[in-house]
Amino acid sequence: MSHDPSAQVVALGDALLDLTRGTLIRGGRFVPLRSKSFRVLCELARKSGRVVTKEELFDAVWPGITVTEDSLTQAVRDIRRSLGDDGQRLLRTVARRGFILCPDSPADPAPPPYAPPTEPRPRIAVLPLIDRTGDPHWAPLVEGLAEEVTNGLARFRNLTVVARHSAFAAAREGWPLAEIGRRLHARYVVDGTARLSDGHVRLTLALNDPASGEVLWGDSFDAGETGWRGLRDLAPQRIVARLFTSVEEAGYRSSLRQGTHDLTAFEHLAHGKALFRRFEPGVNERALRHFAAAIAADPSLGVAQSYHALADLALHDYALAPLAVKQRAKDRAMQGVEISPDESRCRSILGYCHAQLAEFDAAEREASRAMELNPCDADAVFGLAIVLVWRGDSETALAWIDRAKDMNPLWPAYYDTLHSEALLFAGRYEDAARAFRRLPHLSAAQEMRLAATLALAGDLDPARHHAARARAAKPDWDFVGKAREALANRAGRDLDHLVRGIELALALVDDP
Template sequence: MRLYFEKCVLDTDRRELRRGERPVPVQPQVFDLLVHLIENRDRVVTKDDLLEAVWNGRIVSESTLISRINAARRAIGDDGEQQRLIRTIARKGVRFVGEVEKRQAVASSSLPIEGAPEPPAATMALVDRPSIAVLPFTNMSGDTEHDFFVDGITEDLITALSRIRQFLVIARNATLRYKRELPDIREITATLGVRYVVEGSVRRDAGRVRVSAQLLDGGTGNHVWAERFDRKLDDIFAIQDEIAREIAGQIEPELGRAEYERTKATPPENLGAWELFHRGMALIAQRTRDGNAEARRVLERSLALDSGFAPAHAAIAWSQAEDLFFCYAAHDPKDILDRARRAVVLDDRDALSHLALAWGLTFDRQPESAVNAAKRAIALNPSFAHAYAILGRLLIQSGRCDEGIRQAEWALRLSPFAPSARQYLNVLAVGYLYLGNDAKAVEFARESIHSFDTWAQHMIITSALGHLGDHEGAKHEIRETRKHRPDFSITQVLRDYVVFDATCLDRLLAGLRKAGVAETSKLGLTSRRS
């Protein structure tokens, strides 16, 4: 449905707003608030109405509510002084007072304005948020009866990508024109006003299916990512869903990296809130002390542009939690939890915010609540590989090792080439250590170290080698661990490594003691973090 008012068009199906000939970037909550006001323009909408419609009944501060209303006004060219379209009714609420015309949406690459000429394709402006179009996948089987399966893959992929709130995904009706004829990629991105394009093909033969997909940079036409997926055709609809989730899971980190590469040479003061957010996330993905510190500086710039930007709050909490986990720097766990909770209040449907909350609850020693927060992140974005890995770690540290290992394995399957994928291997290593499969724990932890070397992996290897009776190997790993943690000791592990299940903790410590790890550090460093 399209809603026309003044010089604006609000497309509720594509979740897009245009003012004049330009798309207007709008945060999800602001968009929802605007739609609710327009759809209920025949009455005054109270604060309670907005809380129920936009925040699912959650209580938010008065300043947050006012901030969202003002953002909605700015998006449609209104302001708090004139109140031409959104009017505040003293002590009652707010009401949309503009004239609105409803029309059914039709397939189009742009949102035409009543009485205005269609903007030239080449001048379609890009929105601040990274945007992506999924082109209809090509049926390579030569049998039109398979078209339904190919179309299903395309639709499921659009749905999966749309659940990643950090990206704007163009609706399928805007790309149907390219099903039979495919012009140059740069022409497509200019026409649709997107930055990236996904295209692919499907081939079915003798009970098997092969899906090839690639992600292209619309500005250069260069490949950002490509992969092939082979499956046995048992349950067609389950296979469609599974392949779509895997493609989305692999595309998400690649888009993040591409955005970082695209903007890294641009001074921060010239970037928007979304671009700064993606730069911050790329810095966090480095998993280093300096990367996390620089990420927070970048993310604070993002919040200076939009103080209610939930993903930036969530990313700051995430970076602080990883500092604690890897012993990079000290932070108050309460501050992490408060920041994550604020992100969730600002946007309850943002998966990253719920995953940051899971981190915060971890360090607040609330394992059940942390597990629920991670599950909520997955429900919001089923392709979020890191959420599966964090859930896996939480389950393993709670003694539910088999469940946790399955979650970590799925994270690796969803996103095997993500910057954090090697970290997922260490989650598996911990699970196998607790289950008594020490050889496998050593194997996975050592593989993780190749590209992600922290004290935690060496500590796990030390414990596993202690159980295996490999004293020489254990001595070597103790030395390696102390390169990261000079105060490595039983006391330091108890302080810095979060384990919820007593049996798991006992096995970890027993292995460390067998390996010869001292009870306390002789360096007198147990009270500070390196």
């Protein structure tokens, strides 16, 4: 049957290629396909039913670049694998000439039936807030907030954010959330209201799963009396960070309901990050496997490369990792940046890897770049704090840690790990001890650092208790030597400070 080359949705067996939306759907799932391979498929689809020469494909997909035929051969192989076209029924090779794409009958241009999408990067739509302030002055400001949230979420490169125009147009139609989700192909929809209470603007927002009708997250925010400035600052600092964290948590919960082989790249990434934040024995190995699976599912997901590097360091106890492991982690983190140069977490993790190698200028440059790329990312703010602590500037770092915690009120345990160290090095021993005690699990090294903190504070009985626990956990360890090894690349006097505390705590055990 002939095919209309002008059709925007092309049927290829059990797959649908939508040239307008730039998607390939097969079996109700979005199929990940590398950029060049997808462009080859689109070029063939636009000229379907006739032979497209190799020269035409090279000119269209690799203009002005000299590449070998291997690049085209690999793209064709990717396309056939994605379409399940082992028999070359859909994409045929014409010897010594080129290729011909033979679609089925024209597909209905209407979008496919709505179901929870399973694309590698979940789509989220931010609807305009319902203005219940009763004051026309606030109407454009409330509408502007939704746009700020949309722009803030778009900075997270492993999310696909529906354009503001489409989201606002869908809201104006008055459709229920399920219909909005179907029309926009959105896995998540954000809605909310704005009210005035005692002169303050009070915002209530919710993250919804339109397919199930479930509210995944909801919270209220008080913008105070500062008008647009308060709303503008509130969006990047609090709302966006909370929304993104909630999307990741939803991805993790979704991954628990599926077999490992059914997970998307985003779900593997979310699952790996959730494991990575637990600070429990054996979780880093499992997290590393999920990051590797995310890379295999979507090689263009640079942030998965970055977290793989971080998990590799974690498996080797971070600062105690051999030099070869630190270099390997930096190389992989650099690969993440090469893939996703505008992803803040890729920059932040590369900065951390530089710091592990005492490359502090490069570390601070990458950490600062991460914050420029996404000031809504609490982990990027925290990444700068890490570099500052390692440079010996704990006082400045503490302000950034407080800011990261304010942006991410459900912060992971590793925030407290750095916070406790920065407080210790800044001489705020009581606050440092409280931060250490918030950690869900204390390693032997952390037990000894808590003991050192308490000893420096003059709190001798608890210091003796924790030093004894650390020694019981690692009876063969030279804790002073381990501290010197762990902080060998740190700047400033932090190492001397910590060693003095450890020696005081050990003396309490040796001479009770």
